[in-house]
Amino acid sequence: xxxxxxxxxxxxxxxxxxxxxxxxxxxxxxxxxxxxxxxxxxxxxxxxxxxxxxxxxxxxxxxxxxxxxxxxxxxxxxxxxxxxxxxxxxxxxxxxxxxxxxxxxxxxxxxxxxxxxxxxxxxxxxxxxxxxxxxxxxxxxxxxxxxxxxxxxxxxxxxxxxxxxxxxxxxxxxxxxxxxxxxxxxxxxxxxxxxxxxxxxxxxxxxxxxxxxxxxxxxxxxxxxx
Numbered sequence: 001x002x003x004x005x006x007x008x009x010x011x012x013x014x015x016x017x018x019x020x021x022x023x024x025x026x027x028x029x030x031x032x033x034x035x036x037x038x039x040x041x042x043x044x045x046x047x048x049x050x051x052x053x054x055x056x057x058x059x060x061x062x063x064x065x066x067x068x069x070x071x072x073x074x075x076x077x078x079x080x081x082x083x084x085x086x087x088x089x090x091x092x093x094x095x096x097x098x099x100x101x102x103x104x105x106x107x108x109x110x111x112x113x114x115x116x117x118x119x120x121x122x123x124x125x126x127x128x129x130x131x132x133x134x135x136x137x138x139x140x141x142x143x144x145x146x147x148x149x150x151x152x153x154x155x156x157x158x159x160x161x162x163x164x165x166x167x168x169x170x171x172x173x174x175x176x177x178x179x180x181x182x183x184x185x186x187x188x189x190x191x192x193x194x195x196x197x198x199x200x201x202x203x204x205x206x207x208x209x210x211x212x213x214x215x216x217x218x219x220x221x222x223x224x225x226x
Contacts, residue, residue, distance in 0.1 A: 002184040007196040008036065008133050011161035011181075012043025018179050019129065019159055024049045027154070028127040031055040033144060034114060035200035036190075037132035042208045044131055044159065049219075052212035053121040054205065055130065055147065056110050057140040058103040062088060063095050070096060072140045073103060075111060075120065078147035080139060114205055124152035131159050134190030135180075138167035145175045162193045 005011040022028045029051045032041025038054060045052035057074040061067060062085065070089070071081040079100075089095050111120075128148045135141055141158060148156045158171050159179040164187040172178045182193065191197035 002193070003182050005161055005194050007194060008039040008200070009043055011133065011194070012040040012131075013047060014181060015040065015131070015159050015161055015179065016044045016047035018181065019044060019048060019157075022048055022050065022127060022129060022157070025127060027125070028129060029053065029121050029123070030129045030131060031121075031123075031144075031148075033057055033130065033132040033140065034110065034205050035202065038205045038208055039200060040133050040161065041131035042212060044129065045212055046215065050129070051121055051216055052209065054111075054114050054209065055144050056107050056114070057144050057147075058107045059140055060096070060099050060103055063099060069137065069139045070099065072143035073100065073107060074140075074143040074147035075107065076147040076151045078143050078150055080143040080146060082139060110202075113202060114209060123148050125154050127155045127157060128153040129157045129159055130175075133161065134193065135160050135163035135167035135171065136187070136190055138163070138170040141167070141171050142174055145171065149174075162190060163187075 030041050030045040031053050032038035034054050034056060041052060055075055057072055059069045060071045060073065061069055068085055069082055070085045071079060073079050130144050132141060145156050145158065155176045157177045157179065158175045162182040163180045165183050168178060168180050168183055
């Protein structure tokens with residue numbers, strides 16, 4: 001029987017139990033994929049005593065069917081292309097570059113909104129734990145993994161509560177480690193494995209990031225933060 005999570009917060013706490021090897025590691029950090037991955041990542045970071053940040057990833061959807069991904073882009077310039085979907089584009093057109101440019105602008109807008117003027121946490125030489133609320137195809141997570149690798153992460157660990165077997169295997173081929181609590185045989189959407197899967201608002205993402213930073217700062221003042 002496959003587990004159904006009450007909400008993203010419960011899923012994050014369960015995920016943290018499987019990531020105990022990284023608890024309080026000075027070279028580790030947690031990055032949540034907005035928006036739904038951030039509440040999960042917040043619980044992971046809080047449980048493990050690690051810093052939290054976001055890694056913005058944008059799907060590149062077909063112009064006439066946005067849910068069908070031609071690929072994905074991520075902070076740091078990573079690009080993943082789905083050749084199976086690209087063949088549906090008319091030859092000689094600029095549809096792909098048009099979508100890519102539009103999503104790049106949205107990626108930059110979201111980074112400013114979530115982080116403000118603060119620079120992103122530097123992944124160079126560090127263990128980066130990438131967290132999302134689940135993987136359906138794995139396209140956006142693959143872009144996230146490749147982004148961290150291109151920016152010099154020492155090790156990339158992907159941690160999700162639930163994933164399709166295909167997505168899990170896809171990410172296992174590019175990440176150093178994949179931690180996935182559930183891989184249901186009958187997988188149609190991430191949301192079916194949560195009782196509460198309400199959309200995460202931008203304001204919630206910003207609030208969780210602020211709360212995580214405040215907690216880290218308070219811990220440093222008390223001498224408890226590694």
